[in-house]
Amino acid sequence: MSTPTPAHVRELAARADDLAAAITALHEELRQGDDAVSRTGFRLDDAAGWARQISGDLQETASELARIAARPADACAVPWGVCPEHGNTLTSTGGTTRCNAAGCGRTWGYNREKAPCAEPATHRLIDANGGEALICDGHAIDARNRLIGGRIEPL
Numbered sequence: 503m504s505t506p507t508p509a510h511v512r513e514l515a516a517r518a519d520d521l522a523a524a525i526t527a528l529h530e531e532l533r534q535g536d537d538a539v540s541r542t543g544f545r546l547d548d549a550a551g552w553a554r555q556i557s558g559d560l561q562e563t564a565s566e567l568a569r570i571a572a573r574p575a576d577a578c579a580v581p582w583g584v585c586p587e588h589g590n591t592l593t594s595t596g597g598t599t600r601c602n603a604a605g606c607g608r609t610w611g612y613n614r615e616k617a618p619c620a621e622p623a624t625h626r627l628i629d630a631n632g633g634e635a636l637i638c639d640g641h642a643i644d645a646r647n648r649l650i651g652g653r654i655e656p657l
């Protein structure tokens with residue numbers, strides 16, 4: 503089975519958008535009816551909201567897939583993001599991420615802490631057991647602060 507493409511996920515999102523629009527239209531039509539008919543529409547604001555939520559979740563999924571697909575071949579091996587200059591200094595809220603280091607000011611329009619790192623690898627990390635990984639500047643900073651018994655070499 504091949505990996506679903508961002509386009510495929512966006513297609514599903516579009517179906518959820520269509521459903522939301524159809525539910526809203528249905529609600530509008532029910533309002534034209536007599537009282538009894540009109541009252542049956544009371545669930546439909548919520549239902550349309552859920553369909554929009556589904557679309558939003560699918561759009562975010564598509565964006566995440568697209569970011570993963572766009573990672574360069576020489577990308578850092580770490581499965582979470584850092585600030586390229588400051589390392590493990592990120593805070594994510596509501597789908598945006600910022601660096602907390604003084605004077606940095608970098609922000610990203612997605613949850614970078616949960617996205618695989620896409621920065622170019624610039625260092626080789628060798629851990630205490632001899633395991634190796636190619637990592638970026640930001641992760642090298644982070645690893646220097648935490649690494650016990652291994653070493654980090656520039657490429």
Ligand SMILES: [Zn+2]
Nearest residue numbers: 585588601606
């Ligand atoms: Zn920073």
Ligand SMILES: [Zn+2]
Nearest residue numbers: 578619638641
């Ligand atoms: Zn990295």
